Amino acid sequence: MSKFVFFGGKGGVGKTTVSCAYGLKCARAGQRTLVVSTDPAHSTSDVFDQQFGDDPKAVEGYENLWAMELDPDEEVERHMMEIKRTMSDQVSPAIVNEIDRQIELAHRTPGAHEAALFDRFIDVMRNAEEYDRVVFDTSPTGGTLRLLSLPGFLESWIDRLLEKREQSIDLYEKAAIGGRDPRQKIEQDPIIARLVERKEMFEFAGETLRDDATFFLVLNPDELSIRETRRAVEDLTEYDLAVAGLVVNKIAPEPDEGEAGTGATYLRERHRTEQERIRRIETEFDEPVVARIVQRVEEVKGDLLAEVADELAIDVTPEPHL
Ligand SMILES: Nc1ncnc2c1ncn2[C@@H]1O[C@H](COP(=O)(O)OP(=O)(O)O)[C@@H](O)[C@H]1O
C-alpha cells in the first residue's frame, strides 16, 4: 500500500469512521500511522473520545497511532491572511483596501474551503517523514484536482512574466542595477518568487498523488451515493489518480428467517434492495469492493472500530521504495 491513503465520499457515508478503522489496522500492523481529518462536525475526536487539533497528537490507548484535525474555516482564514500579507507588501497603500476586498470575495467562493484544505494536505504530505502511513479522511474532488494542472499553466505564465520583466528592466532599469544580471534581479522579485513556490508545491502534489497515494471511495447502498461515487471515480481518473477500491458502508442487516413483524418485514425488504444495489456496484464499477460494512446500532468507536478494521480487505504493508 502507498504511504498516503485517501478515503473520499459525500458527507455522512462513513469516511471518518473508515479512515480511523484503517488507521487502526495499519497501526496494529506496526506502521507509524497518522490519521488526518477535516470535518469539524463528526470527526476523529468523537471516534477516539479525545480532542485533536492542528498538530499530530498520539491517540491514547493505541500504539503507533496519531491523529490531527484540520478546521476548514480556519484554513480559509489563514490562507486569506497570508495572501493579504504578501500582497500588501507589494502594492501601494492606496489600493490595499480594494485588494483586500477582492481577496475576501475570492475566499467566499464555494471552492475556497477545498482549495485551502488542499494546501494543508500538501503541507502534511511534505512533512510526513516520521510516519509510515498517512490516512486522509477526505480525498480531493474535481474542483480541487484542477489545481494539479496549475504547474504547467503557471510555468508558461511565469516564463512570460520573466520575459516581460526582463525587457522592461532592459529598458528602464539597466542603469540603476548597473552590472547585475537582470534575470537575477527578477528572480528575487517576491511576487514571482511566490508564484514559483506555488508552482513547485502543486508539482510536488501531483507527483506524490500519482506515485505515492491510493484512493478509496466510501459509499452507501443508495442511488444518490452510487451516482456521486461514479462522478468521483471520473474526477480522479481524469487526473490519472487511480481509485483502488470501494468501501460499501451502512448496509442494512438481514433479519432472522422466523421474524415476520413490521420491523422485520421492512428490514428484509430493505436488505434485499440494498443487496441488489451492491451486486450492481460490483458489476458496473471497474474498482473492486474492498469492504461491505453492516450498519451498527450505535456509533462506531472503541471495540466496534476494531471490528470494522478487521472487515476492511485493504492491504497495510508498505510498498518497497526504490
Ligand atoms: N457501519 C456503521 N454503523 C453505524 N454507524 C455508522 C457506521 N458508519 C458510520 N456510522 C456513523 O454515521 C455517522 C457518519 O459517519 P462518518 O464516518 O462521520 O461519515 P463522514 O466522515 O463520511 O461524514 C457517524 O455518527 C458514525 O458513527
Ligand SMILES: [Mg+2]
Ligand atoms: Mg467525516
